[in-house]
Amino acid sequence: MSAPASLPASLAQHHATVHPYAGLDFNWLLDSRSSAHPDKTFLTWEPFQQADGSEGQAKAYTYAAFRDHVLATARALLAQGVKAGDTVLIHLDNCPEFLFAWCACARLGAVAVTTNTRSAPDELDYFASHSQAVGVISQTGLADRLPLGASSGLGWVVLLDDIGQQQTVPAQLPAHLTWAQFIARGEGRELPALPADPERSMSVQYTSGTTSRPKGVLFTHANALFSGRQNALHEGLQADDVHMIQMPLFHLNALGYSFLASLWAGASIVLQPRFSASRFWPVAVRNRCTWGSMVPFCLRAIHAQGPAPQHHFRMWGMGARDVPMALELGVQTLSWYGMTETISHAICSMPGLPSPLGSIGWASPAYDIRVLNDDGTPTAMGQTGHLRVRGRRGVSLFKEYLNNPEATASSFDEHGFFITGDRITLLPNGCMQFADRDKDMLKVGGENVAASEIERVIATVPGVAEAAIVGLKDPLRDELPVAFVLSTLPQAEHADLIERVLSTCRAKLADFKVPVQVHVVDELPRGTLEKVSKVTLRQRLQPAA
Structure with missing residues (x-):
């Protein structure tokens, strides 16, 4: 791909640092590929x-x-x-x-x-x-x-x-x-x-956070180029690959890991309206798909269809390495860890090279990775700590949260590391394993859901004094939201309150955020500083039907 002849005037400035995508933008990538x-x-x-x-x-x-x-x-x-x-x-x-x-x-x-x-x-x-x-x-x-x-x-x-x-x-x-x-x-x-301006704003995706409203993650043209280039490298994509896209394009997984990576590699994509277990194999086989991004929810549904037909997949990317269900279907998995804010995989395994079962891989050379104890000291090998990621804002990390400078500033520590809110276990060979989330987040059928977002909606229902959302483990969808509500109403009105809570959630939230259970309680368990003890609430949950 040939670069434009002229470069931004900023490069002529004394002591200017050359931008990794100077003189380029997403339009250059699309034009170059369609020309070639x-x-x-x-x-x-x-x-x-x-x-x-x-x-x-x-x-x-x-x-x-x-x-x-x-x-x-x-x-x-x-x-x-x-x-x-x-x-x-x-x-x-x-x-x-x-x-x-x-x-x-x-x-x-x-x-x-x-x-x-x-x-x-x-x-x-x-x-x-x-x-x-x-x-x-x-x-x-x-x-x-x-x-x-x-x-x-x-x-x-x-x-x-x-x-x-x-x-x-x-x-x-x-x-x-x-x-x-x-x-x-x-x-x-x-x-x-x-x-062409690599620092020009290009796209926004809203992601659930621990604030009352989702935050708009702002990407630049350089972010798009980095995403395509880095994801194609991690995935080992070649021009003869055919990448199936079944995940929603409004998430970075499909847009970055699949579309942009395939465009960068000069590969091909097969696009479906949404995931369908019954159509998965027919579409994959007739299009000779070789690569795909997978989440546990989809994998379980495909596995339930029975033995896989003869296919051409060589790799699926997901959050763990060599998942048994995928291996039974004749497909190896590439493990990775990424967030909307990290643009690509901050941690990733390497195609064709062994890594521990269930691990998410090694630190990507494109980022600085820290795993820290509660006191900020480095976590020892074999222990679990808080994951922080440093990259270049507007290139390997998002530019900012749209119209929210306070949230942007609070998301980075004093050393410029992005605070992921996730916890990682360091394995003896330098590989890493995902442990859990610091943030009060649920993973519902592949969607990130902030408990506080649901709690904010429930708090608007008359008769609700306080609400707490926790995740109920589910064999198909990972987690389902369950609400515990502290009420100001007499017990005789609790049944009606539950119905009003559910109807309000259905009206104001996406369907996957609506609680599957609502429990009205006399009191909420408290811990340090009177914070609701969600560990105690999770222990009260009944298995999902």
Whole structure:
């Protein structure tokens, strides 16, 4: 890939440090790949169903065709008035148009804000207003959740009619453009020149945290390039690999570990609307998929389908090495540890080289890793401590939390290390093993859920004095949220209170955040400094049905 001839003027400054992606941006990567491999298939779309309910027909896009669709989408955004620095909400399930829109924002210097399609209207309203999005690209099946009130600030709406899966469409849709109308408005427009700037803001993903609201993790163009380059290196991706994408593109796993890594390597991707255990093997086999990202929830569902057919997978990436279920299906696993904020894998095993069963690998050379005791001293080998990660902000670490300088500052220690909130065990051979989370977080079917976020919603219900959320272990979904509620109401009204708690959560939270159990209690167990003892609450839980 050839770099642009001109470099930013900042490089001429005395004592300037050369940026690792000086003179480059994401657009350079896409242009370079489409120029080098114009006729090679980059994306194969495997929809579930057509608009008429019939079985979906796969559609392939070459590198050149993919870029053409991106440019057409960029012209359409331009016609809507989108300019450099604007934010655009992308609220879509997996589909080619998700990637067209995400890449098109980069082409204009705009910022793509990707949101979880299971988010409740209250959450979406917050995402739109907090990010100051100027418009939204979504789908008809999600239209009833879109934040279209004055508080959201959204000036326009684009809705896709069919993205390859059946969804209930609201009887009345908001004023909107169809995708075809949207694209047609941009025809003939000339895209403005955009100087390559690796430090330009590019994308935002909202991630659950221990605060009352999710934080918007802001990425730069350099973050995108680093993610593609580093992930491809860790995964050992080659140009002849075919990477299956079944995880949601609104998470960094699919967007960084799969899409960007494959684009960097000049490989191919196979995209599905979402994970389907019954369609996993047919899609993988006919497309000769060689690589995939996996989470325990999906692996258990695939394993339950029975023996694997003859396939072409050589590796799955997930949070542990050589997982027995994967080995039974004839696939080795590459273990890794990463967060939205770390852009890539801060800890990773190495393809083809042995590491202890269940480990997550070694420290990546791209980061500085510390594992510390409570007093800040280094954790001894064989012991468990707090994981901290240092990289370069805006390159190997996120740039900042959007519009939240306080949260950004408090997320780093005095030495510039990012405080992950996770605990790691140091194994004798230098390898590491994930232990647990410092943060009060749940892992629900592959989704990170902040207990405090659910507690904030429950606290708004009349009759609730205090609420505590803990995770109930579940064999399929890892954890499920359970609520313990301290009430101001007499016992005779507790049943009604439980119903109101659940209905409020259903209205204001994504479905996977809604508690599966609500217990009204006379008191909450307390520990040091009167903090609720969630260890005690977990001991009271009944196994999930």
